[in-house]
Amino acid sequence: MLATNSCSVLALFPGYTKKKTVILLILLALIYFVLNWDGIKYSKISETPMHETHRIHRRNSALTSSIFNPTYQDYQRLIDLNDFYFNIINPEACNVPVFLLVLVSSAANHLHHRHIIRTTWGQQRTGIKIIFVLGKVQDNILQREIVKESNVYGDIIQGNFLDTYRNLTYKTMSAFKFMLYHCKKASYMLKIDDDDFVNVPLLLNFLKNDLSVSGTDNVFICNHLTGYQVSRNVSSKWYVSEMDLSDDFYPSYCAGWYVLLSPDVLFRLYETTQKLKYISVDDALIYGYAREKCNLVHTDFTRFTREYSELELDFNETYDSLPLLFGGPNMSSEQIKKFWLHFRSRPVLKSLRHEEKSRTKVLSKIPKVISL
């Protein structure tokens, strides 16, 4: 197409030499690439059928006060709780520039999980701030330990809702609240559970090289879930009564164990969820119902993650060139350490954009159990 056009253009100028034709062709090709650069760059990142049309916009999006006008009432409100406050808060955590804020949803008594994260992938690093998000406990001894831990590490926040599984949505929303009110200059936010692994060096390269060092709008990255039925089994962890939710199926949503967001998306999800009826299935409520209400589209990154049985993979040369950003959920301390030690000693990909070619080569060598 391009070649034919340029030839017919050339036919109008018989004085042109071969050399000039080549130069003109190169120029036209350059113009084509410049005009389509965004499409070329991102077409590979967002290729899952559901999300084919989604493009991550490259725009600086430090949260401005014009987007978010906090009010006293909003700070105290957490969906249907009207007397919310942080029992423990380390507001100075974000006094330094934060490129990536990692909010780790952690069960209050998981002191060991937090220790593992601090000593493996969560080790201190310029530009990254890790904060553990907890709920309130009734055990005074445990509470004293948590306060001590917070004094030593300065990386804990604790909301005044009871730390229970059914209160998980409060926990996630209080994490969002912390970013909006106390860390609003962070460029990106990763919400993750305390039993997962993050390949931090590769994640940083992805954010800086594939997205932008100065922050990017419209980032909503997760593992896509669809067709999930609302559980009516009262003994299930995910039980929701028909009174609280009459739907039989959830809308498409994200698995809650990790979600990567830009501040603008975080704000819209937060603002919308504040007005919804509480259910304890936090991922379905926030990344399903609230997402739908504010017309947000998420990008599926399942192929850059490993879940459950896939975590058993033996690290050897077969897997070395697989780009892995997140491992989980439900990883043991040993698995987290093993993953961390492995990736720590490997070269880090500069970008996820260029991984697809090498990946297809590697994939042919991998046994079928690992479905990507």
Ligand SMILES: *[C@@H]1O[C@H](CO)[C@@H](O)[C@H](O)[C@H]1NC(C)=O
């Ligand atoms: C959730 O937290 C609230 C506020 O602390 C508490 O009243 C409620 O009992 C908790 N719900 C569950 C199911 O633990």
Ligand SMILES: *[C@@H]1O[C@H](CO)[C@@H](O)[C@H](O)[C@H]1NC(C)=O
């Ligand atoms: C309900 O959930 C419990 C706990 O997960 C499970 O043991 C039980 O088999 C479930 N019952 C039904 C009918 O699915």
Ligand SMILES: *[C@@H]1O[C@H](CO)[C@@H](O)[C@H](O)[C@H]1NC(C)=O
């Ligand atoms: C790598 O590990 C996989 C899974 O355990 C195994 O099947 C494969 O033979 C190993 N490859 C090498 C080169 O050791």
Ligand SMILES: *[C@@H]1O[C@H](CO)[C@@H](O)[C@H](O)[C@H]1NC(C)=O
């Ligand atoms: C999580 O891991 C533990 C042991 O490591 C296992 O007993 C449990 O079944 C796992 N849970 C899920 C949901 O896979």
